Amino acid sequence: MTVHLYDSATRQITPLDPVVPGRVGIYHCGLTVQGPPHIGHIRKEVVFDVLRRWLERAGYDVRIVANVTDIDDKIIAKGAESGEPWFAVAYRNERALHAAYEVLGCEPPTYEPRATGHVPEMIEMIETLIERGHAYAAEDGSGDVYFDVRSWPAYGELSNQSIDDMQEAPDAPADGKRDPRDFALWKGHKEGEPESASWPTPWGRGRPGWHLECSAMAAKYLGPEFDIHGGGLDLRFPHHENELAQSRAAGQPFARVWMHNAMLNLGSSKMSKSVGNTLTVAEVVKRVPAIALRYYLVAAHYRSIIEYSEESLAEAATTMARIEGFVTRAAELVGRCDDGEIPPAFAEAMDDDLSVPAALAILQDTVTTGQRLLGGGPSEDLRAALGAVRAMLDVLGLDPLDPHWGSGRDQGAADAALGALVQQLLDHRAEARATKDFAAADRIRDQLTAAGVAIEDTPQGARWSVKEDR
Numbered sequence: 001m002t003v004h005l006y007d008s009a010t011r012q013i014t015p016l017d018p019v020v021p022g023r024v025g026i027y028h029c030g031l032t033v034q035g036p037p038h039i040g041h042i043r044k045e046v047v048f049d050v051l052r053r054w055l056e057r058a059g060y061d062v063r064i065v066a067n068v069t070d071i072d073d074k075i076i077a078k079g080a081e082s083g084e085p086w087f088a089v090a091y092r093n094e095r096a097l098h099a100a101y102e103v104l105g106c107e108p109p110t111y112e113p114r115a116t117g118h119v120p121e122m123i124e125m126i127e128t129l130i131e132r133g134h135a136y137a138a139e140d141g142s143g144d145v146y147f148d149v150r151s152w153p154a155y156g157e158l159s160n161q162s163i164d165d166m167q168e169a170p171d172a173p174a175d176g177k178r179d180p181r182d183f184a185l186w187k188g189h190k191e192g193e194p195e196s197a198s199w200p201t202p203w204g205r206g207r208p209g210w211h212l213e214c215s216a217m218a219a220k221y222l223g224p225e226f227d228i229h230g231g232g233l234d235l236r237f238p239h240h241e242n243e244l245a246q247s248r249a250a251g252q253p254f255a256r257v258w259m260h261n262a263m264l265n266l267g268s269s270k271m272s273k274s275v276g277n278t279l280t281v282a283e284v285v286k287r288v289p290a291i292a293l294r295y296y297l298v299a300a301h302y303r304s305i306i307e308y309s310e311e312s313l314a315e316a317a318t319t320m321a322r323i324e325g326f327v328t329r330a331a332e333l334v335g336r337c338d339d340g341e342i343p344p345a346f347a348e349a350m351d352d353d354l355s356v357p358a359a360l361a362i363l364q365d366t367v368t369t370g371q372r373l374l375g376g377g378p379s380e381d382l383r384a385a386l387g388a389v390r391a392m393l394d395v396l397g398l399d400p401l402d403p404h405w406g407s408g409r410d411q412g413a414a415d416a417a418l419g420a421l422v423q424q425l426l427d428h429r430a431e432a433r434a435t436k437d438f439a440a441a442d443r444i445r446d447q448l449t450a451a452g453v454a455i456e457d458t459p460q461g462a463r464w465s466v467k468e469d470r
Helices: 039-057 073-082 086-103 119-131 210-222 233-249 290-299 310-334 344-351 356-374 380-396 413-434 438-450
Strands: 004-007 012-015 023-028 061-066 135-137 145-147 183-188 206-208 225-232 254-261 264-266 453-458 461-466
Touching: 004 254, 023 039, 023 210, 039 061, 039 086, 039 225, 039 254, 039 264, 039 290, 039 380, 061 210, 073 086, 119 135, 119 145, 119 183, 119 210, 119 233, 145 233, 183 210, 183 233, 206 210, 210 225, 210 233, 210 254, 225 233, 233 254, 290 310, 290 356, 310 356, 310 380, 310 461, 344 356, 344 380, 356 380, 413 438, 413 461, 438 453
Parallel strands: 023 061, 023 225, 225 254
Antiparallel strands: 004 012, 135 145, 145 183, 183 206, 453 461
16 A cells, blocks of 8 residues: 655645655754754654654655754844853753754654755745746845845745735845745844854845745755655745745755644643743653654654643553553563564555554554553564564554563663572462462562562563662
């Protein structure tokens, strides 16, 4: 079955038809790094990580470009507030973004270009747009350059709006614009701004407009036409609308499919730095395991709004713990089963616009079947169930035996020594129980518990794990 995705431009689910057969090029808008990422930001990263994993499982060579907007009015303002260079603010928060990628098991993009590293490409694109009659330099000497929205009749096609119904673009004063809805391609340097936040151009020193950055970088790394452009639904207008207009006006076909994930809300409003209702990734993973947070962000369909609550996050942690418990216990009985096969119903769900909720239903059914098999000891049926569960979890980035999550990782000599010592104590405890010396058995259990080692008695013997204080 062919992968189908919902195209925000046509508002239809459409089969994926790559520009280059066997290869999929994806551009999704990264963060403007004026602050550390919250879980609303990282939902998009998880969505596109799952898309990438599924496409690679389907045999595609996937190339993902996700930019970093490291120059922006807000970044400059943050630097002024804190008394540090704007680029220090950007770099610190870029590192926080990378840490969030890592903690949630997101594979890094194929390439992650910074806006500040691509000013020549942006200037070249502006010159093309001016030559084609779709852009102009402000006559007030400000150094601003604007896209002329009236020159592009298709403007508004992505968000399905008429120009006359749009509000004016807030990215620059309307004084130098022919139409208040014209948006800034280039912003002239203003008095009081750091000189380091500007570059020389034919129109004077300045810095790029936000929308221009992505068009220039997408074209550089994926070509004038590529397969999928994505991001949060809040970017569809004006950001993606403006990208589409300026790229096509410059003669580029641009993206074939537009893919937008819905928002993660806190208190019925979009999670946003500007209104202060944010939960950073670093804060949330202090309360639940990172793999549980990833499950929480994965579980809803990517086009469905997530209404955040501590209760739903706790439920996700409980569900993930159940899955992890099955995988761990089954692996002890039949081995890791790294060669499992994806059930056809799971594949059908994933091919249908990444229908993860339907795919998770197949996963949960398989886990339930596998748990019933545990009591019977090792068997081929249990091995098949574990292999299928692990294959499905791998697509979702949730396999607890993946080295990223720690289970099954070679932890070195220290962990090997810990395992040997714990097992020795468990053997002594088993001997004490066999001779009905329950007081001695309880003392050993209490000693291990005090040391942070959790014990679970099963029909196959005692199992242990290191407790995480969350």
